[in-house]
Amino acid sequence: MSEAAAVPATPALVPASQPRPVVLLLHRSWRQARTKVGVGMVLLLVGIAVLGPFFAPHSPSAFVGAPFSGPMRHAWLGTDNLGRDVFSRFLWGGRSVLGLALAATAIGLVLGVTIGLFAAYSQAMGDDILMRAMDVILAFPSIVLALVAVATVGPQLWLLVLVVGITTAPRVSRVTRGSSVEIVNRDFIAAAEAIGEPRRKILLGEILPNVASPLLVEASLRLTYSVGLIAALSFLGFGVQPPAADWGLMINENRQGLTVQPWGVVAPVLAIALLTIGTSLIGDGVARASAGIERGGGDE
Amino acid sequence: MVLHGIPGFIVRRLLLGLLTLFLVSIVVFAATQALPGDPARAILGREATPDSLRALRAQLNLNHSAIVQYGDWLKGLLTGNLGTSLAARQPVSQVIGRRIVNSGFLMLLAAVISIPLAIVIGAVTARRRDSKFDHGMSVGLLGLAAMPEFVVAILLVVLLGTTVFQVLPPVSLIPPTDWPWQHMKEMVLPTLTLVIAVTPYISRIMRASMVEVLESEYVEMARLKGMSEHKVLWRHSVPNGIAPTIQVIALNLAYLAGGIVVVEFVFGYPGIGAAFVDAVSNHDIPVVQALAILIAALYVLLNLTADVVTILVSPRLRTSLK
Numbered sequence: 001m002s003e004a005a006a007v008p009a010t011p012a013l014v015p016a017s018q019p020r021p022v023v024l025l026l027h028r029s030w031r032q033a034r035t036k037v038g039v040g041m042v043l044l045l046v047g048i049a050v051l052g053p054f055f056a057p058h059s060p061s062a063f064v065g066a067p068f069s070g071p072m073r074h075a076w077l078g079t080d081n082l083g084r085d086v087f088s089r090f091l092w093g094g095r096s097v098l099g100l101a102l103a104a105t106a107i108g109l110v111l112g113v114t115i116g117l118f119a120a121y122s123q124a125m126g127d128d129i130l131m132r133a134m135d136v137i138l139a140f141p142s143i144v145l146a147l148v149a150v151a152t153v154g155p156q157l158w159l160l161v162l163v164v165g166i167t168t169a170p171r172v173s174r175v176t177r178g179s180s181v182e183i184v185n186r187d188f189i190a191a192a193e194a195i196g197e198p199r200r201k202i203l204l205g206e207i208l209p210n211v212a213s214p215l216l217v218e219a220s221l222r223l224t225y226s227v228g229l230i231a232a233l234s235f236l237g238f239g240v241q242p243p244a245a246d247w248g249l250m251i252n253e254n255r256q257g258l259t260v261q262p263w264g265v266v267a268p269v270l271a272i273a274l275l276t277i278g279t280s281l282i283g284d285g286v287a288r289a290s291a292g293i294e295r296g297g298g299d300e
Numbered sequence: 301m302v303l304h305g306i307p308g309f310i311v312r313r314l315l316l317g318l319l320t321l322f323l324v325s326i327v328v329f330a331a332t333q334a335l336p337g338d339p340a341r342a343i344l345g346r347e348a349t350p351d352s353l354r355a356l357r358a359q360l361n362l363n364h365s366a367i368v369q370y371g372d373w374l375k376g377l378l379t380g381n382l383g384t385s386l387a388a389r390q391p392v393s394q395v396i397g398r399r400i401v402n403s404g405f406l407m408l409l410a411a412v413i414s415i416p417l418a419i420v421i422g423a424v425t426a427r428r429r430d431s432k433f434d435h436g437m438s439v440g441l442l443g444l445a446a447m448p449e450f451v452v453a454i455l456l457v458v459l460l461g462t463t464v465f466q467v468l469p470p471v472s473l474i475p476p477t478d479w480p481w482q483h484m485k486e487m488v489l490p491t492l493t494l495v496i497a498v499t500p501y502i503s504r505i506m507r508a509s510m511v512e513v514l515e516s517e518y519v520e521m522a523r524l525k526g527m528s529e530h531k532v533l534w535r536h537s538v539p540n541g542i543a544p545t546i547q548v549i550a551l552n553l554a555y556l557a558g559g560i561v562v563v564e565f566v567f568g569y570p571g572i573g574a575a576f577v578d579a580v581s582n583h584d585i586p587v588v589q590a591l592a593i594l595i596a597a598l599y600v601l602l603n604l605t606a607d608v609v610t611i612l613v614s615p616r617l618r619t620s621l622k
Contacts (some may be wrong), residue, residue: 135345140327140558141557141558143558148332225354258619266458266463279443281443284442
């Protein structure tokens, strides 16, 4: 509670001497049990995705037995629809899901933050036009927009990353705009304008640090969503293409053998489930900590 | 004439909805123009012959400029002529007609179950705020909401359909001559998946709204009058807690429109979602366009309804418009 007294009751601005709000927020978030559990789950899955391939007993494309064989000595989780080792493919299959989802989220964040900041700062006309454009994108469920793009261009990975990024942007821009609109009219922005700071510096140096907390919450939410969407697109057959090892694609390939050899489906399904639950727990922990700071109150 | 008050609001909201739909139609149309090179060749692929190319170009109206094509397509859309499916070689309306009913029934089932369920969960967790039960539900619902629908669907299939228990059919194939309500057992898993996808969000907002209501003075007053806690909660608090939740309910019903795409594919359920995935695989552009517009229209319509209903049920907003 000793720190709570130092926290201002208004949404934290950035006085030079105090710890930056983001640092304080991360510190507070870590005290939530759910954040720790979430971080644990995400670290486990990221560890499997990044380091897994080094420990894979077989090549992901090697045939080690008859299709859909159950677990055995040299294939702990049995074989897949073509007779490849499920365990090795599982260890290889996380990189694409994670990498594509991270790339898409990064694009969405950069686009969304840029649009949101410009909308808030330009106000009037610019604001209206930018936000209406975002509404149009929001009029589609993300997966529908992604599928329309795939239907025309074909299942290209750059396209998926781009489309998922574009559908992420409107939500990010709404959050950015919503929390920066009130800051734009504060005195310190007028002061920065008066001393002739360039616009880019005002947007990134003065406004952005003040909206970092809600953005952090939104970013974790968007990452959860991107992982789900990218995996779903691979599952539908429009994402990562065979013969690559990918969790989403594995589920699709091994679905027909579900009754005889469930591991080919269950392992990647559990991995995606744990990964999304983990990122979402972290986001919730940060959101709770952020709400606590804004109320100026205790830890919960 | 400038309209004021509620009619004015509804008219303005309606116009905004129409504008959004118009822009959406441009986006959908423009996306299909992005085909690199000759669309007819891209669609036909290696089977292309000069004759089939010419026929398809005529069918897709490719011999005119993009603006004329768009105008014709929009006119068809408005008069109910959705074009001809390239894969089925039938009018699009015929291909998707019965599937709309199937998808509608699935979404209706999911909505009818998840809305009351979410309201009850929200009310009870708000009433027992900060109890073990509340915390447990919060983490549990968070976890369920985090998982993508296809993961939930497959976990349900493994749990109840194929591997752990074998009590429910793992696929929901419905013969084309039957209506889905003649096969309720096949409906259970797809419906349950959608219920799991939307209930957590609604109950979360309902809980937040109920927490505020339960702290209000009129609830205190009702308690002081000696009213039973049961009656205070269900008769006086819940109806007031629902109003701010309507927007989220509508948003989540709109979310179902996207959710059915993956869920129908997993269960092989013959609705528009599965048809959409098929059309994408087959490069069946007219069907893709029609279904994308249909889903977006549903989305816009539900959002519009939510805005109007929210205005109608909240006295404070209603008077502020006068």
